[in-house]
Amino acid sequence: xxxxxxxxxxxxxxxxxxxxxxxxxxxxxxxxxxxxxxxxxxxxxxxxxxxxxxxxxxxxxxxxxxxxxxxxxxxxxxxxxxxxxxxxxxxxxxxxxxxxxxxxxxxxxxxxxxxxxxxxxxxxxxxxxxxxxxxxxxxxxxxxxxxxxxxxxxxxxxx
Numbered sequence: 132x133x134x135x136x137x138x139x140x141x142x143x144x145x146x147x148x149x150x151x152x153x154x155x156x157x158x159x160x161x162x163x164x165x166x167x168x169x170x171x172x173x174x175x176x177x178x179x180x181x182x183x184x185x186x187x188x189x190x191x192x193x194x195x196x197x198x199x200x201x202x203x204x205x206x207x208x209x210x211x212x213x214x215x216x217x218x219x220x221x222x223x224x225x226x227x228x229x230x231x232x233x234x235x236x237x238x239x240x241x242x243x244x245x246x247x248x249x250x251x252x253x254x255x256x257x258x259x260x261x262x263x264x265x266x267x268x269x270x271x272x273x274x275x276x277x278x279x280x281x282x283x284x285x286x287x288x289x290x
Contacts, residue, residue, distance in 0.1 A: 135210040137276065139203045139269035143250035149196045156191035160184055208267050210279070213287060215255065217265060229265045231287040233257045237280060239273050253277055 164184050205221045216228035235258045241251035251273035255265040270276050 135279075137208040137210075137267070137270055139206055139208075140248065140250040140271045141200065141203060141269075143245060143248040143271070144203055144269040145196060145200055147244050148199050149192065152192045152195050153188075156188045159191060160188050203269065206268075208270070210283065215265065215280070215283075217267065227263075227265055229255055229257065231280075231284050233259060234280070234284060237277055239277050241273060245273075253280070255280070 167184070202219065206217065206219050208217050209215065213232075214228055214230040216226050219225040234255050236256040238254040238256065239251055240254065245251040250269055250271050253267040253270055253273050253276055255267070257264060267276070
C-alpha cells in the first residue's frame with residue numbers, strides 16, 4: 132500500500148489566528164493608546180509620536196501568526212499500512228507515531244470557522260499511556276479522513 136499524506140490547511144488555521152492576535156494586540160495597546168491620547172489632549176507631552184502604537188500592533192498581531200504558519204508549513208501527516216504519524220521537519224525532525232491497533236477512539240472537532248472552510252481537527256485516542264493521543268490539526272475534509280482511518284482500522288483488524 133502506498134503512503135498517503137496530508138498537510139494542515141493554512142487558510143483554516145491562519146486567518147482565525149491572525150484575527151485572535153489582532154484582538155489581543157488591541158487589548159494590550161488600547162490602554163496605552165488612550166493614555167497617550169489624554170496626555171496629548173492636555174498638552175503634557177505634545178511631541179509624542181503615535182506611530183510606535185501601530186508598529187506594536189502589527190508586531191503583536193503578525194509574529195505569532197507567522198510562527199504558526201512556519202510550524203504548519205513544515206508539518207505533514209502520513210498514513211502507512213500499519214500506522215499513522217505526524218512529522219515536523221525543519222532542521223531537526225520531530226515525529227509522533229501511532230499504530231492503528233492502538234487507536235481506541237476517533238474524535239473530530241469542527242468549529243464554525245472550520246465548517247465554513249471545510250476543515251477541522253481529527254484526534255486519534257489511545258487507551259495506553261505509552262502511546263499518547265495524536266491530533267491531526269487543520270485537516271481539509273476531516274469527515275473523509277475519519278472514514279479513511281476507520282477503513283485502515285478495519286484492514287488492520289482483519290489481518
